[in-house]
Amino acid sequence: MEEKLSGIVLGGISFSENDKILNVFTLEKGVISAKIKGVKKAGAKLKFASEPFCFAEFIFSNKGNMRTVIGASLIDSFYPVREDIIKYFCAGTVLEFIKKFYKESIVSTETFLLTVKTLEKIAYGEYNPKSALISFLVTALNLAGYALDESGRCVCKKPIVGKVFFDYRRGAFFCQNCFDGVGREINYSTYDALQKASAGELVDSANGVDNALKLLEYYLQNKAEEKLNSLTELIKICG
Template identity: 25%
Template sequence: MANSSLCIVLRASNYKENDKMLTLFSREWGRIDALARGCRKPASSLLAASDVLCCAEYAFHIKDGRYYITQAVPKTNFYDIRKNMNALMTALLLLEICEKTVMPAEPNGRLFALLAGALYALANGSDHKKVLLFFVYKMLDIQGLRPMLDACVLCGSEPATKINIAAGGVVCEHCTGEKVPPQYIEMIAGILHTPSKNIHTTELSYDKDFYNLGIRWLRSSLESEPKTLSLLH
């Protein structure tokens, strides 16, 4: 197909009588707003590919810089995520983060693979907090904010088991930071070394403080607070 791309639907809004405006994360082109004409009619061939969380190969007609979906071949809609409220809220948070992060005409294949790997894990029963922790640290890496773990991020000295989130990594005994258990740093390193497709099969024995550290790190990396974050438990 000419002008076609594998995409995940980040947002879907009703438009006019039978249409939807979709915000898509395209593996090839970054963020795209595309009109799905007639997709709300029951017989529409686009019906199955016009909701959030759908992953499909979309074909477009591009006119005056606007994208019109002409065809869609659904791959998955991660259906089972909807059976668990925590999995669903986490998935919606990941979509919201991608919507804020992915720019039009800026392909980001690594973030696309991370989102797909995280949604697959959620659809297949992975612990939602584990999935979110993987997503946060791997996203930091992809965005050029990979936590520095092998030397003090402020002065380059031998690191202590201390972290400074704002500075972006571990710090030494003399620099400002918060003390953390040594295994926290090993866990972050382990996450960074795990391929996105292995999120589902990789164990992580985190505790409440490690989870909260991840959430604070996520917050510090985003310009605005995701709405979905406050709904998560």
């Protein structure tokens, strides 16, 4: 039986001398694994389809429980992510997030489209790829059930000015008047960068962006109990 699915390669592991087992996030079936044959040989026709970030329309043959890639037509390779280390780790964080939060066969059209849009922004976007990553993480965390309130308001419904407090357990931000002692104070620029980046607005503070990524890493580790190695690397590079 043949099956045609649109998907993005998340990664792969070697399997026998020339083959690989790929992890592919598909629009129609969620994350699937599939064998791809002969791709480690020089000049292999389907080599491109075994590389991480490859977005293609795949044709699989489906026998028993195992899919094998028998054809692929490239939609986008997001090539610029391979030429810039910041873009590379931003895009890598996106793929790692999907691997960690979407176990096999969980279908989410919204997350799939968000992933494509984010990889486009990181690869070809005009402004800071880290802002695109912040926006992705906030939205994707919400979709995965770890809502982070990025409304720009405190629980009292007023915009926060002055001191900002954050509690990862509730995923919420508080003003000085509402803060109940559970959580910690964060820099206003961190909070501001998080709001602006999630809204797709330009963020002028580079420091704010880096600190917003640190806050998201902290939130991922403490609330969702997941560590994304690419995000840790990215934060390390940015000092």
